[in-house]
Amino acid sequence: MSDPSPVLAAQWFDGRSSRARPARVQLLPAPDGTRLQLRTLDGAGETLDLTHKQVGWPERWSAGRAPPRVAVDLGAHGSLQIEDVAGWQAALAQVNHRSSLAERMQTRWSVLLTVLLIAGAGVWAFYRWGTPWAATQITRHVPLSWELALTQQAMKEIDRQYVKPTTLPPARQAELRAGFDKLVALIGPGLQRYPGYRPPFKLEFRSGMGPNAFALPGGTIVMTDAMVEQARAVPNTGDTALLGVLAHEIGHVEHRHTTRMVVEQGVLNVGLGLALGDVSTLVSSGASLLTGLSYRRGHETESDCYAAAMMKKAGLPTAPMADLLLGIEHQMEEKMRRGGKSANASAPVEKPEPTARRRQADWFSTHPDTVGRAERLKAGQALGCS
Ligand SMILES: [Zn+2]
Numbered sequence: 001m002s003d004p005s006p007v008l009a010a011q012w013f014d015g016r017s018s019r020a021r022p023a024r025v026q027l028l029p030a031p032d033g034t035r036l037q038l039r040t041l042d043g044a045g046e047t048l049d050l051t052h053k054q055v056g057w058p059e060r061w062s063a064g065r066a067p068p069r070v071a072v073d074l075g076a077h078g079s080l081q082i083e084d085v086a087g088w089q090a091a092l093a094q095v096n097h098r099s100s101l102a103e104r105m106q107t108r109w110s111v112l113l114t115v116l117l118i119a120g121a122g123v124w125a126f127y128r129w130g131t132p133w134a135a136t137q138i139t140r141h142v143p144l145s146w147e148l149a150l151t152q153q154a155m156k157e158i159d160r161q162y163v164k165p166t167t168l169p170p171a172r173q174a175e176l177r178a179g180f181d182k183l184v185a186l187i188g189p190g191l192q193r194y195p196g197y198r199p200p201f202k203l204e205f206r207s208g209m210g211p212n213a214f215a216l217p218g219g220t221i222v223m224t225d226a227m228v229e230q231a232r233a234v235p236n237t238g239d240t241a242l243l244g245v246l247a248h249e250i251g252h253v254e255h256r257h258t259t260r261m262v263v264e265q266g267v268l269n270v271g272l273g274l275a276l277g278d279v280s281t282l283v284s285s286g287a288s289l290l291t292g293l294s295y296r297r298g299h300e301t302e303s304d305c306y307a308a309a310m311m312k313k314a315g316l317p318t319a320p321m322a323d324l325l326l327g328i329e330h331q332m333e334e335k336m337r338r339g340g341k342s343a344n345a346s347a348p349v350e351k352p353e354p355t356a357r358r359r360q361a362d363w364f365s366t367h368p369d370t371v372g373r374a375e376r377l378k379a380g381q382a383l384g385c386s
Pocket of ligand 1: 300
């Protein structure tokens with residue numbers, strides 16, 4: 001261990017009076033950080049022996065920016081002023097005074113900036129690559145039983161909060177289920193996205209929502225009565241359009257999009273928790289999380305691609321589902337136009353607030369470019385299909 005520093009002349013403001021008291025100061029190396037010893041020269045011969053923690057070590061300065069004098073905060077013991085700035089620096093160096101990271105960050109903005117940049121880049125890289133990669137690996141190992149349990153819970157919540165029982169006649173339901181089953185029967189190696197993944201597909205109908213359809217992990221797909229009604233009202237759509245919508249939802253199931261998002265959310269929370277040293281931010285995933293999720297645009301493209309491939313295999317056109325999509329969009333715009341803002345009738349039509357659209361509203365919720373999407377579907381393909 002190094003030697004004590006040379007003695008420095010100082011003015012001590014003891015906090016009891018406003019008078020400066022001449023003193024001598026010496027720094028001493030110690031295992032728990034540099035100590036500061038002070039002895040007054042005004043006859044009283046008072047001494048202080050302060051540990052590293054009791055001293056408010058002044059911020060260091062870079063070369064050429066030395067302050068005129070050094071001020072040292074001694075907490076309850078007042079403060080010191082030292083004129084010999086260079087002597088203070090030399091004394092610190094001699095006792096190997098090591099500043100804490102926080103101290104270095106205060107003095108050296110470049111260090112602070114570097115730390116912030118590294119932290120930011122780390123979080124970003126984790127989000128950008130770490131999470132999707134980890135999620136893909138984990139999703140492969142998520143058992144179907146876990147998805148089915150999650151869906152059972154979610155369905156209860158959806159039934160309680162968002163939808164009502166269907167009013168479609170049983171015969172009509174059976175008719176649509178027969179078409180759905182034919183699509184499901186087409187799933188083979190070419191339309192499988194996870195080898196060995198065979199979820200029990202099930203088509204459910206519900207009312208109480210606008211025209212829509214959504215898929216839950218493990219093969220449950222829900223279509224609203226309004227959607228079925230819509231396909232009767234919009235020309236050139238019909239059941240073929242509804243089958244296209246169902247094929248899209250089957251795509252979400254086969255790609256296990258929801259499971260991936262639940263896993264990613266979990267990975268992200270654990271990762272961020274570890275990175276920030278706060279694991280209490282861990283979110284308990286479950287049915288409530290499931291209902292709050294919304295598909296990413298990439299997921300929609302994947303499902304459109306899937307639907308195009310499935311409809312092709314079934315020998316059915318994709319134009320009807322595109323017309324249905326445009327029909328719903330048109331109807332929504334009409335509703336918006338009639339609904340309000342009549343004072344500003346010439347303004348461009350706004351879509352509903354994205355936050356107001358929930359995960360349940362899959363078919364129509366997360367597709368910002370409906371016209372472009374419909375055009376691609378009409379051509380029997382979706383952009384970016386591999
Ligand atoms: Zn979708």
